[in-house]
Amino acid sequence: NAGVTQTPKFRVLKTGQSMTLLCAQDMNHEYMYWYRQDPGMGLRLIHYSVGEGTTAKGEVPDGYNVSRLKKQNFLLGLESAAPSQTSVYFCASSSRQGGGYTFGSGTRLTVV
Amino acid sequence: LAKTTQPISMDSYEGQEVNITCSHNNIATNDYITWYQQFPSQGPRFIIQGYKTKVTNEVASLFIPADRKSSTLSLPRVSLSDTAVYYCLVGDRGTGGFKTIFGAGTRLFVKA
Numbered sequence: 001n002a003g004v005t006q007t008p009k010f011r012v013l014k015t016g017q018s019m020t021l022l023c024a025q026d027m028n029h030e031y032m033y034w035y036r037q038d039p040g041m042g043l044r045l046i047h048y049s050v051g052e053g054t055t056a057k058g059e060v061p062d063g064y065n066v067s068r069l070k071k072q073n074f075l076l077g078l079e080s081a082a083p084s085q086t087s088v089y090f091c092a093s094s095s096r097q098g099g100g101y102t103f104g105s106g107t108r109l110t111v112v
Numbered sequence: 113l114a115k116t117t118q119p120i121s122m123d124s125y126e127g128q129e130v131n132i133t134c135s136h137n138n139i140a141t142n143d144y145i146t147w148y149q150q151f152p153s154q155g156p157r158f159i160i161q162g163y164k165t166k167v168t169n170e171v172a173s174l175f176i177p178a179d180r181k182s183s184t185l186s187l188p189r190v191s192l193s194d195t196a197v198y199y200c201l202v203g204d205r206g207t208g209g210f211k212t213i214f215g216a217g218t219r220l221f222v223k224a
Binding site: 098 | 146
């Protein structure tokens with residue numbers, strides 16, 4: 001039982017480049033989320049999804065786009081990376097029935 | 113959206129019981145209280161969730177008074193490996209609130 005899997009684990013981008021972070025969950029969870037965490041700070045919600053084909057903005061959505069074409073996958077895209085997007089990105093999922101979030105192990109992104 | 117307040121940091125020694133209190137004065141009737149643990153370079157991990165009175169599992173207890181305006185996470189006989197950041201969240205049982213703000217959490221340092 002893998003839970004939530006994030007790929008890649010590490011990435012270095014040049015300013016202006018684009019990339020997609022992939023999140024996959026095998027728990028049949030309805031809800032999925034993308035968070036970013038900067039050094040010494042808590043997690044901030046970027047975007048979330050309440051079901052296949054739906055997405056919504058969180059606290060810090062600017063500069064990011066998401067898609068959820070399949071229930072088990074939630075993609076986070078950076079169209080034109082900026083140094084301010086250097087962070088650790090966490091994906092999470094949860095069930096409508098409770099039990100809290102299950103997080104992935106994170107993607108450490110550096111934009112130079 | 114219920115806001116939570118926690119101490120920034122706490123120190124303890126191995127073998128002691130640690131109690132971390134979280135204030136959530138604006139908790140709504142349908143809100144649950146959920147606690148997470150985060151180690152460096154890892155995603156947060158669900159510890160315990162409750163609605164009222166007391167909940168206990170294999171790793172912690174959660175005490176919630178009748179007015180539900182606060183909650184206390186109790187870690188029995190902590191060890192060095194319990195050094196981590198602990199987050200208190202309030203919101204829907206399944207999601208913790210779609211715009212949940214994790215905040216900075218409580219940094220627990222366990223000393224030998």
